Amino acid sequence: MFFVYILIALLLGFLYSLLKARHNFKQLKEKMNFYLLKIDKELETDPNDPFTFCIRATIFQIMQNFSKAKEAYIQALMLIDAGYPLIDDPQKIKSIIRRNIKYVEKPLPWSKGPVKDLSNSWFTRFLIIRFGNQRTNFPVTKL
Amino acid sequence: MWYAISSFIVLVLGWFFYDRYRMGRLIRTRGGISVIYEKLISLILEGDPNCRIIKETLYSVYLSANTGNSMMLVEILMAFNKVTITHRTESIIFGKHKLRWEFSANEDQEFIFHKMNSDLETYLKNDSRTRLFFNAMNDPDTDLNV
Numbered sequence: 001m002f003f004v005y006i007l008i009a010l011l012l013g014f015l016y017s018l019l020k021a022r023h024n025f026k027q028l029k030e031k032m033n034f035y036l037l038k039i040d041k042e043l044e045t046d047p048n049d050p051f052t053f054c055i056r057a058t059i060f061q062i063m064q065n066f067s068k069a070k071e072a073y074i075q076a077l078m079l080i081d082a083g084y085p086l087i088d089d090p091q092k093i094k095s096i097i098r099r100n101i102k103y104v105e106k107p108l109p110w111s112k113g114p115v116k117d118l119s120n121s122w123f124t125r126f127l128i129i130r131f132g133n134q135r136t137n138f139p140v141t142k143l
Numbered sequence: 144m145w146y147a148i149s150s151f152i153v154l155v156l157g158w159f160f161y162d163r164y165r166m167g168r169l170i171r172t173r174g175g176i177s178v179i180y181e182k183l184i185s186l187i188l189e190g191d192p193n194c195r196i197i198k199e200t201l202y203s204v205y206l207s208a209n210t211g212n213s214m215m216l217v218e219i220l221m222a223f224n225k226v227t228i229t230h231r232t233e234s235i236i237f238g239k240h241k242l243r244w245e246f247s248a249n250e251d252q253e254f255i256f257h258k259m260n261s262d263l264e265t266y267l268k269n270d271s272r273t274r275l276f277f278n279a280m281n282d283p284d285t286d287l288n289v
Binding site: 031034038 | 251253257258
């Protein structure tokens with residue numbers, strides 16, 4: 001009987017974390033949409049800043065729109081290679097971008113197939129927090 | 144038994160007051176609530192020329208705009224690791240309205256302002272008392288000066 005109680009408690013705990021993940025993902029998306037508006041304004045003033053593209057890509061990466069994140073990271077790489085100035089070490093930024101591109105192509109160890117837009121899947125976020133591959137977020141809140 | 148229950152109550156109350164004291168000290172060292180939420184307060188004040196700070200305590204700050212026929216009150220209350228914002232409006236025509244938000248104490252203040260505005264807009268669009276006026280305000284063909 002004792003083990004049954006433990007099982008029920010574990011199940012309830014799991015259900016609670018699922019509900020919490022769903023709620024948090026909704027809030028996170030709302031926040032990221034706000035940052036997306038801000039970054040798009042920033043890009044209007046300086047459309048060739050690679051770091052702004054990195055932040056834009058991170059926003060999509062957090063929102064799990066992996067296809068758009070990849071596009072923005074590639075754009076940032078192209079701008080760095082074209083010689084647009086960066087405050088930080090370009091090689092360091094490039095290595096972070098390459099790692100993030102690998103992540104958006106394969107966010108979970110078992111992900112397969114083409115780069116997807118999973119921006120409506122709160123459950124993917126639930127899994128990414130626990131099992132997601134290595135990635136680095138550029139400072140979105142420093143906008 | 145009673146000893147255990149009363150000890151528990153004393154412990155919980157003690158913990159609560161100690162936490163409250165710690166939060167008060169933190170707010171004081173950071174310069175007060177109006178300094179911590181300076182950006183949010185300035186965004187609210189910029190949005191309405193009639194709006195001003197009417198009261199400030201250690202844990203809360205009140206902003207108000209009064210235009211005779213209508214009144215708006217915004218309360219920013221810091222409670223432990225959360226900040227609660229209450230937006231109240233009272234008008235002769237549209238009645239009383241109250242909206243409340245809760246954010247993490249360190250939440251981006253520009254985002255808080257953005258969220259407040261978007262929720263207020265949705266609320267005004269859907270509330271039966273304000274819907275007609277809100278739609279007229281946003282209709283380019285409506286002349287409100289008539």
